[in-house]
Amino acid sequence: MINLLQRTLSSEVPAIREGQNANGLVSWRWLHEGIVEVTPKQHCHEDQSVVLSAGIHGNETAPIELLDRLVNDIMNGQIPLAVRMLAIIGNPMAVRSDQRYIKADMNRMFGGRHSKFEPSEETARAQLLESVVRDFINTSTTCIHLDMHTAIRQSLLPQFGVLPFNVPGTPPNPKLLDLLDASGLDALVLHTEPGGAFTHYTGELTNASSCTLELGKALPLGHNNLDQFTSYDQVMRSLVSGGCTSPAMASRSARSPIRVFRVLRSVINPVEWILFPNTNVALGLRAGIVLTEVPRSTLFQS
Numbered sequence: 001m002i003n004l005l006q007r008t009l010s011s012e013v014p015a016i017r018e019g020q021n022a023n024g025l026v027s028w029r030w031l032h033e034g035i036v037e038v039t040p041k042q043h044c045h046e047d048q049s050v051v052l053s054a055g056i057h058g059n060e061t062a063p064i065e066l067l068d069r070l071v072n073d074i075m076n077g078q079i080p081l082a083v084r085m086l087a088i089i090g091n092p093m094a095v096r097s098d099q100r101y102i103k104a105d106m107n108r109m110f111g112g113r114h115s116k117f118e119p120s121e122e123t124a125r126a127q128l129l130e131s132v133v134r135d136f137i138n139t140s141t142t143c144i145h146l147d148m149h150t151a152i153r154q155s156l157l158p159q160f161g162v163l164p165f166n167v168p169g170t171p172p173n174p175k176l177l178d179l180l181d182a183s184g185l186d187a188l189v190l191h192t193e194p195g196g197a198f199t200h201y202t203g204e205l206t207n208a209s210s211c212t213l214e215l216g217k218a219l220p221l222g223h224n225n226l227d228q229f230t231s232y233d234q235v236m237r238s239l240v241s242g243g244c245t246s247p248a249m250a251s252r253s254a255r256s257p258i259r260v261f262r263v264l265r266s267v268i269n270p271v272e273w274i275l276f277p278n279t280n281v282a283l284g285l286r287a288g289i290v291l292t293e294v295p296r297s298t299l300f301q302s
């Protein structure tokens with residue numbers, strides 16, 4: 001058993017760093033602290049891969065637990081694996097101390113921006129994650145990366161996805177869009193310029209289709225009601241089982257359509273609000289992002 005979360009919490013380096021799962025159909029490798037690669041021995045979709053990351057912010061616990069449970073279920077043979085998969089607990093130091101970050105916010109460091117921060121374990125970790133995902137993704141024809149977060153405070157639209165800035169005219173990967181639609185998200189937010197988030201890095205600088213998921217509020221590790229996140233769990237499971245099974249995902253038609261927002265601008269001095277409002281930032285730093293609701297067709301416009 002890999003015990004991704006438990007080993008990350010205890011800073012334990014496994015004595016054995018590779019092996020097979022219970023039914024012998026999956027091989028695994030412990031690449032670095034909190035990073036495991038799992039590979040099906042018989043690929044259902046040989047050239048596809050999936051990166052699932054959580055805990056880039058250390059106190060955003062529920063997605064870490066979901067990811068750990070998913071890896072365990074693959075190891076137990078309870079769910080089939082059809083694609084190569086990389087499971088990442090982003091910021092182990094911050095997870096252990098139940099803080100968003102220790103020195104600086106890792107989700108602003110990607111795309112080489114870590115070099116602009118004072119060197120720390122977090123800048124080193126961001127650099128490591130860049131190199132690990134680049135190597136992993138570059139060996140696949142297509143890759144989907146979901147980076148899972150939870151919100152600091154309540155939101156009018158509690159569960160939403162953020163699509164990183166994309167080359168104009170490049171619509172989102174249809175498979176990713178189908179999954180997001182099926183997930184029951186309240187909204188999709190389209191970034192209009194590059195940034196330092198993990199998904200920006202994988203979306204811009206590798207050939208991945210990436211999305212940051214904000215899944216509502218989380219409680220301390222072990223206290224989350226994971227039932228609240230069932231639809232995301234199903235999305236992850238569907239993604240990694242790659243159609244080898246047909247998970248019972250609820251039909252989107254039963255819900256109101258997903259709302260699409262486009263970023264208008266960042267708030268530099270906090271008067272307005274909507275996305276990631278945070279008054280606790282130094283003058284001159286981003287205190288929020290102003291959005292405007294747009295038609296779904298915006299997803300496909302150049």
Ligand SMILES: [Zn+2]
Nearest residue numbers: 057060149150
């Ligand atoms: Zn976060």
